[in-house]
Amino acid sequence: MRIALAGLAAALAFALPVSGQEIDTGQAIEDLRVLTTDEMDGRRTGTQGAADARAYLAGRFFMAGLVAFGETFEQPFTYTLHRSSEQLDGINLIGRHGPDDGEGPVLVITAHYDHLGNCGGQICNGADDNASGVAAMLAIADVLRDTPPEHLIIFAALDAEENGLNGARALVADLPVDQDRVVLNINLDMLAINAENELPAAGAFHFPFLRGHIDAIEVAEPTRLIQGYDSSEWGPGGDWTYSSDHAAFHDAGIPWIYYGVDFHEHYHQPTDEFEVVQQDFFLSNAQTVLNAVVYFDERLETIASELEAFRSALPEAEEAHVGEDGRFMKPGME
Template sequence: MSSRSRFWRFGARHTGQGRRQMRISALALTVFLAACSHTMAGAQSGQVDREIALTDMRVLSSDEMDGRQTGTDGAARARAYIAGRFASIGVQPVGTSYDRPFTYERRGDSHDGINLVGLIEGSGDSDTVMVITAHYDHMGHCGGEICNGADDNASGVAAMLAIAADFAANPPLHDIWFAALDAEEVGLRGATALVADFPVPIDSVALNINLDMLGYQEENELPAAGAFHYPFLRDRIDRAGVVEPAHLIQGYDSPEWGEQGDWTYSSDHGAFHRAGVPFIYYGVDFHQHYHQPTDEYEVMHYDFFVAATQTVVNAARLFDTELDAVQAEREAAASERVTKPGMGQ
């Protein structure tokens, strides 16, 4: 999650004890991707493969990725891994590549980032689409140590890949877009670039499901933000259900939660919200490993992560079945805002 939006900091520091130095060779990645392709072909639709989801999180938060800071070799290695997983699952690229390069300005300098974007085509004839997002970048190094970002946000990317695998096994009704976004940590730059140059008209995007930090929660609480701004999502979020030991909390999306508790613009969903696209943001609250070198795979809460991942898979599946209704309610709500006196001016 972007440090611009989360203000709390914790004093826990990395001690070096128990830290594993992972080195994933090109051969090992190739073998794993082949195994994933074989496993997913025979997987029961709707059921998250625990081993694969955990492996995705572990690999993306390994030392080989060097903290995945935008513009670094570590980020390039993470992209190569995600692109390989997209291909093995059956996510289709736009043209010949998943890469969607962009540039952004920061502190007077120009920087380059690369989003990865693809889709799984729907079986229906509706033009309405859904986009699933998770940022893959992290902070690189913190105080001279690698910040591997297992929770922030290897966990979200792993969950996004699980959703893709589910739709590949049982095709959706609508086109589902998947975006592994870059440069979230420096102000949602990848999401902003994607919204500005989306492969289909942005008005056809009925919903963004954004996944950011699903791996660590001592109380098993899984917040889902968005329904304050888009009330027609609330009942559907509840009906999608939650898988134990996780338990769902709708909120963190309004002024009543306070400056630090309103996450409307705290991650990539904020860019979609600015464009009028309804969003659901699934992600945990602050914890002592946030933006620290201790945000490692070894300290993640594996049962919670798998439960949260299954929960978002279930939600994506439900929203696919009701996406045209969501789009109609979105358009009606937008029309009402414009026609009310003093609004839409």
């Protein structure tokens, strides 16, 4: 079901967090639309389309009041493709909200902005994958501009996810704060299409202390939140631990929550267009994630303490589930 923009604000007047913070629905839809236009040419890493998307995002970072860690929001990096010696370049965008005392716990929000470019001669615009996640992240940044968080929150629009989670790997390898301070990653990847309005939240299988917190977060209608998709118990293809950028945080031992829908007929197809986005579902998901960010910001010291207790109880660190050459792999890359 689609809702006219004029009625979106009223439609989402329910299920607000206690703080009353609410996303700008019109701006969120506009961001999603712009990122999926043919002018972006599918946002493939290293192309002019990706550069155009990055320029738009840098402008939105500025509008959202995000502060750069250096002279610009850009974090350039070099990587090699899986089973290749060719070096390629990517560029992440990183900004922050909130105070930085150099010591307190940090929350990192991630969403990859790259997509596939052209698929069989057609543009793959990647509306759900992952213009939706980026648009939701921008909506959260807009809210925190007006109501600053208690803790440092890093916003990262990541590049080169589609060819091996390379932007996330670069970010974790070169975080703008001490890695020990990062106590949670919230990763957003595909928030806009599901016939049952189901939004999985993965991660608590690996970090069980998160389960009760995720259950306590207010879920906006019509979203139906499901915890799972983070272990072999979900069957073949049902363990998404290494399916998106949160994998880089996982292998660093940093807790993560991955919000993203199940695979659907438009996944990695030219039909993943703005026109097929379920706007009410996308907006309720963005609101739900905002609720989560507000919730965790208010409890980040608690999360840090629970993480310390969790780590101290582990007999030894889990061995990372990576490829033969030690690189992260998305499904189908083996």
